[in-house]
Amino acid sequence: MKTHEHLAGRRGFLKGLLAAGAAGVLGSGPGSLLRPHPAEAAPFDPSAYEVFRNACPRNCYDTCSIKTYVRDGVVQFVEGAPESTFTNGGLCVKGYTYPRRIYSPDRIKYPMLQEGRGSGNWRRISWDEAMSRIADKILEIKKRDGNLLGLGLTKYSGNFGITNYGVEGMMSSLGYTTRFVGTPCWPAGIDAQNYDLGDMWCNDPEDLVKARYIIVWGANPAWCSMHSMKYLYAARERGARILVIDPIFTQTAAKADEFWQVRPGTDGALALGMARHLLDAGLVDRDFVQNAAVGYEDFAAYLKTNVTVEWAAKTSGIPADAIRAATEEFAAAKPATVWIGYGMQRHTNGGSMVRAIDAFVAMSGNIGVEGGGARYGHLQTWGFNYHAMIQKQPAGSVGVRGASGPKGEFDFAGGEAATYSDRTLNINKTAQEILDARDPELRMLWIACKNPFAQDFDRNKLEKAFAKLEMVVSVEQFFTETVRHSDIVLPVTTLFEEWTINASYWHYWLSLNEQAIKPMHEAKSNIEIAALLSRAMNAREPGSCTFPQEVDGKEWMIKECNKGIYDLFGISSWEELRKGPAKARLASSASWHDRTFKTPSGKYEFSSALCARNGFTALPEYVEGRRPDAPFRLMTPHIQFGLHSQFVNLDWMEAYYPEPFVYIHPASARKKGIADGDMVRVFNRIGEVRVRARLSGNVAEDCVVMYEAWFRKLNYNVQNVVDDCAADMGAMKTGAPGVAIHDQFVDIAPADGGRA
Amino acid sequence: MSTRYAFLMDMDKCIGCRGCGMACKNFNQLAPDMVWRQVYPLDERIYPHRDRAFLSLACNHCDDPACLAACPAGSYTKRPDGIVVHHQETCIGCTNCIRSCPYGAPRFNKVEKHAEKCSLCHERLDAGLTPACVQACPTGALTLIDLDTFDNANAVQYPAGYPAMPRLNPSTRFILPRMPRVLRG
Amino acid sequence: MTYEFPLVFFTVLTQLGIGLALAAAWKTCFGGAAVPRRLWLAALVATLAGLVASLFHLGAPLRAVTALNGLGHSWLSREGLVFGLFVLLLLLAALRPGRAVTALPAALAGLAALVVQGFTYAPVSLPAVSNGFPLLLFALTALTLGTAFGAETPGPQRLTICLLLVVLLIVPCLWASGSAVMQETAALWRQSAGFWAGLVLTAAALVLSLVRRTAAPAQGVLLFCGALLVRVTFFSATVHTATHLGMPY
Known part of the structure; x- marks a missing residue:
């Protein structure tokens, strides 16, 4: 399929050799076979390509700007856009697999119908037939129930390109439906930062270089934000000290000056202990806490009454003298910053821990400071029109009475019609919510930009839940486990086959995503699929779907842009992005630089009445974590080779990441009779995973680690043993609380006699 | 002024991301299971934390390359700038280079039945660009140096975990990884 | 793990051929009885069989002849050359059995082939x-x-x-x-x-x-x-x- 166009020099050499070969096969003249002349391959010539602008739309801090080199209508290779100082010319191990994703023989090529869900008995159908079956089913549901609440959508972060919110738009254009809302990713921390600061708004990550002390707390940028590492290194070269706090000795920890292996779920205690020491040592920034904050005295009183450094040390496992020393260094360094990771808030007490860290940073006077800050994430650059997303329900549509809450952190639509709204179900309890849905039951599920069987919790329960569904439609690129549990699969375009525009929740760059090649096979973009469905719906029942029946991807991308975006990024039109990504014009690299907070008080709130109203403590008090019900804590964080269930399935990636492991401490393995490389069972009350063990002192003795991934050839799924226990916060801003992904407990035993 | 191109692999900066290797596959359009650059984790006897420090290795473009010496077909040449080039078109697939290279740089393409290896992206170098792996490295752990002018007292030629082959005189240079102070709960 | 069967058969069969040639030469020079032609022929057949086996080791057997390109540096090239010579001399010895003038060169070529093989299969990468x-x-x-x-x-x-x-x-x-x-x-x-x-x-x-x-x-x-x-x-x-x-x- 692909041609080695840019290696033409080598090919040219071959031709020359063959021609000369005729002159004398064994002769000694130039070009003879016996004395091949050194190949002088022609220099690489970038001008021989059409170069397109693309952006990696995955749920990733780095959201890289891509330059795509196309020749003869084929993507030859990709590289990072050099114009973005963040991407800096290089993609990551995942991004460089994109040419393979486009041309992978494993791609879903045309709509297919599975005769008997899970049977593997797939047959090719036309787009017409697929849409007929789907439209018929939707109309049948509407007729049966008198509404469309039996039709559900689950979609999340598989593709964050803005036009892909057209999937939500498609649902709205059909009527009031059921939406899985919330996010398994970061909601507890979002709410926590909203209580403290009024919004989630982090400094420009590129200003990390200005920091003199950096705590990376529960984040692993070496794997999950590789492009941020250069700023950590640069800061250190300028004299900064880097402390990594994590239950796992991560790759980032290995690059730090100091690593604290905190007991999982006790980060809040540790942060409060550090806050207490700021108080004891007289290191509190009086100006900030008195002039820019409210509730400080209450918090100080709480610390004095309830918190000691010794208690924090005992709870977290980090020695008291180390806590004191680091606190003093942090306070002395100006500026100092904490990078609060998403892993740290995936606990039943996750939001409270983020609030405790926020409070520590605030007391040290590092909020609103360039190079400082309690960095978590931001949505400052996401002010698009959401033209694709905001569609009108057909006249007479019936739904749930009254307004719904937010449908996720990216729900910028707001102002829902008050008479009726969609039914919202918790995305973090997908299985239970499907099982529990009544009046009407959930009958049909549309899945896009998401792989529930790889991401949703309690996989065994999910199997039961899917069995209840009358029709499942997946929009996919590969035959995932979710597709196996679907009736119809629709092939969706890769980012190279569609127009869209992308922003990041970490850095401040904006990237255009041009259509670089024609869609492969019969793949269509999400908005094209919506238009096709609209055509099928309206052909059957005119007016049953308001989604336009013709869409132009480029036009729809342009419709997402507005003056606010252009002004923020200092561009006059989207076309300027064809020259490369643009960075937001920031008054300061620091968030909250003018100390105008978006809290009810307009100040930093050590004590949040809103938080108390929502059922939590007003102060960032210590909350104990989930109690174990099995010998080992299980953590299932991200590995650098995949983004959730994407990338690891590609054969290119298998060259570097062929097989998953469960990582277990050598001492624990010894007690369990497990040797390095043994096949083991990791199990708990909801399921089990069979996987090879890798002994590693990087994990604590009472902890095991498995990295989430989908391998095309392996029956490996960490969600078999991860339940849907909720995190504390998240409902306020994302519609549902987060999920305690890292408060999971398992046992482990040799399987199949161990050696396998 | 002569030039001898080489890789400088800073293990202290390397995060083992494999971006270098995948960038190589991406630019050089390698077969799905083929890699020209591999990243090897250091054994715990060398670096005490498992899977946390790495050697990223492709071809070392040796001064006296074992592959070139072993190749019966004359499919290897050495450019004046030190780059050892393998010419797939004349390769007869005898695998003698693969047997002979102590660093595992040449690998066998099972479909096309020839050896192949890192070219140091000489087509890119000749166009004034850096090799694909160097361009990709997000931390600056992999850089291109000219050994004739390179002067870094911290660089070593034979780190632990990398066989010393003085006769071949491999060109790659390494900076050793440091370790953080570790406090465990 | 690769078993390298072509190399296994190539080396053992050619070494059988060399052994037979040495034995035949020894008999020719020091033995009393006449050396039968079939001993030389056996050496020739074993060596040729070995050479055929070696072709299966190549990705491009049709271009095997280009393996002589590297005589200046490659022991494998030299192996090809010396075996070519060995086969020719075995042929001569088989045509004129019992004569030292044909037996000795064949034996010497066999010894040379052994030495070259000894170098070919001793790369630095296999300590x-x-x-x-x-x-x-x-x-x-x-x-x-x-x-x-x-x-x-x-x-x-x-x-x-x-x-x-x-x-x-x-x-x-x-x-x-x-x-x-x-x-x-x-x-x-x-x-x-x-x-x-x-x-x-x-x-x-x-x-x-x-x-x-x-x-x-x-x-x-x-x-x-x-x-x-x-x-x-x-x-x-x-x-x-x-x-x-x-x-x-």
Whole structure:
């Protein structure tokens, strides 16, 4: 399929050799076979390509700007856009697999119908037939129930390109439906930062270089934000000290000056202990806490009454003298910053821990400071029109009475019609919510930009839940486990086959995503699929779907842009992005630089009445974590080779990441009779995973680690043993609380006699 | 002024991301299971934390390359700038280079039945660009140096975990990884 | 693990050919009886069979002739050349058997081929065999096979078998006290069923020779099979430095 166009020099050499070969096969003249002349391959010539602008739309801090080199209508290779100082010319191990994703023989090529869900008995159908079956089913549901609440959508972060919110738009254009809302990713921390600061708004990550002390707390940028590492290194070269706090000795920890292996779920205690020491040592920034904050005295009183450094040390496992020393260094360094990771808030007490860290940073006077800050994430650059997303329900549509809450952190639509709204179900309890849905039951599920069987919790329960569904439609690129549990699969375009525009929740760059090649096979973009469905719906029942029946991807991308975006990024039109990504014009690299907070008080709130109203403590008090019900804590964080269930399935990636492991401490393995490389069972009350063990002192003795991934050839799924226990916060801003992904407990035993 | 191109692999900066290797596959359009650059984790006897420090290795473009010496077909040449080039078109697939290279740089393409290896992206170098792996490295752990002018007292030629082959005189240079102070709960 | 069967058959068969040629030359120069032509022909056939086997090792056998390009630096190229010469001289010796003037050059070419093979299969990347061991192994293989099929009396055969057994037993012990890669090679050889089976067959040939007090083709067959098995171990269980990257050497 692909041609080695840019290696033409080598090919040219071959031709020359063959021609000369005729002159004398064994002769000694130039070009003879016996004395091949050194190949002088022609220099690489970038001008021989059409170069397109693309952006990696995955749920990733780095959201890289891509330059795509196309020749003869084929993507030859990709590289990072050099114009973005963040991407800096290089993609990551995942991004460089994109040419393979486009041309992978494993791609879903045309709509297919599975005769008997899970049977593997797939047959090719036309787009017409697929849409007929789907439209018929939707109309049948509407007729049966008198509404469309039996039709559900689950979609999340598989593709964050803005036009892909057209999937939500498609649902709205059909009527009031059921939406899985919330996010398994970061909601507890979002709410926590909203209580403290009024919004989630982090400094420009590129200003990390200005920091003199950096705590990376529960984040692993070496794997999950590789492009941020250069700023950590640069800061250190300028004299900064880097402390990594994590239950796992991560790759980032290995690059730090100091690593604290905190007991999982006790980060809040540790942060409060550090806050207490700021108080004891007289290191509190009086100006900030008195002039820019409210509730400080209450918090100080709480610390004095309830918190000691010794208690924090005992709870977290980090020695008291180390806590004191680091606190003093942090306070002395100006500026100092904490990078609060998403892993740290995936606990039943996750939001409270983020609030405790926020409070520590605030007391040290590092909020609103360039190079400082309690960095978590931001949505400052996401002010698009959401033209694709905001569609009108057909006249007479019936739904749930009254307004719904937010449908996720990216729900910028707001102002829902008050008479009726969609039914919202918790995305973090997908299985239970499907099982529990009544009046009407959930009958049909549309899945896009998401792989529930790889991401949703309690996989065994999910199997039961899917069995209840009358029709499942997946929009996919590969035959995932979710597709196996679907009736119809629709092939969706890769980012190279569609127009869209992308922003990041970490850095401040904006990237255009041009259509670089024609869609492969019969793949269509999400908005094209919506238009096709609209055509099928309206052909059957005119007016049953308001989604336009013709869409132009480029036009729809342009419709997402507005003056606010252009002004923020200092561009006059989207076309300027064809020259490369643009960075937001920031008054300061620091968030909250003018100390105008978006809290009810307009100040930093050590004590949040809103938080108390929502059922939590007003102060960032210590909350104990989930109690174990099995010998080992299980953590299932991200590995650098995949983004959730994407990338690891590609054969290119298998060259570097062929097989998953469960990582277990050598001492624990010894007690369990497990040797390095043994096949083991990791199990708990909801399921089990069979996987090879890798002994590693990087994990604590009472902890095991498995990295989430989908391998095309392996029956490996960490969600078999991860339940849907909720995190504390998240409902306020994302519609549902987060999920305690890292408060999971398992046992482990040799399987199949161990050696396998 | 002569030039001898080489890789400088800073293990202290390397995060083992494999971006270098995948960038190589991406630019050089390698077969799905083929890699020209591999990243090897250091054994715990060398670096005490498992899977946390790495050697990223492709071809070392040796001064006296074992592959070139072993190749019966004359499919290897050495450019004046030190780059050892393998010419797939004349390769007869005898695998003698693969047997002979102590660093595992040449690998066998099972479909096309020839050896192949890192070219140091000489087509890119000749166009004034850096090799694909160097361009990709997000931390600056992999850089291109000219050994004739390179002067870094911290660089070593034979780190632990990398066989010393003085006769071949491999060109790659390494900076050793440091370790953080570790406090465990 | 790759077994490199083409190389196994190539080296053992060509060493059989060399052994036979040496035996024939010895008889021609020092033996009383006339040297039968079939001994030279057998050497020729074995060598040609080995060369054919070697083609299966190539990705592009049709371009095998270009393997001569690297004569200036490649022992593998030189191996090709010297075997080409050897085959020609064997042909001459077979055409004019019983004459020292044809026998001696053939024998010398055979010896040269052994030496070249000894260098070819001793690359720096295989520390356990990057020494005189391949040459010793190949020479003793040639001599045991040559004496088994070509000698009149069992004496030389017993001597060479004993030497071969001693070398095969001692060398892995030497590796065990060497570098990490050598130690692992020693361990793999000792775990290799083929290695021990090869030793047993070789020892059986010795026993047979002691019992029957004569050199017989049966012993030659045992030795040949033994040599193949040991050679499989040589090519598959000798550890390459590249497999240890990241580990102590």
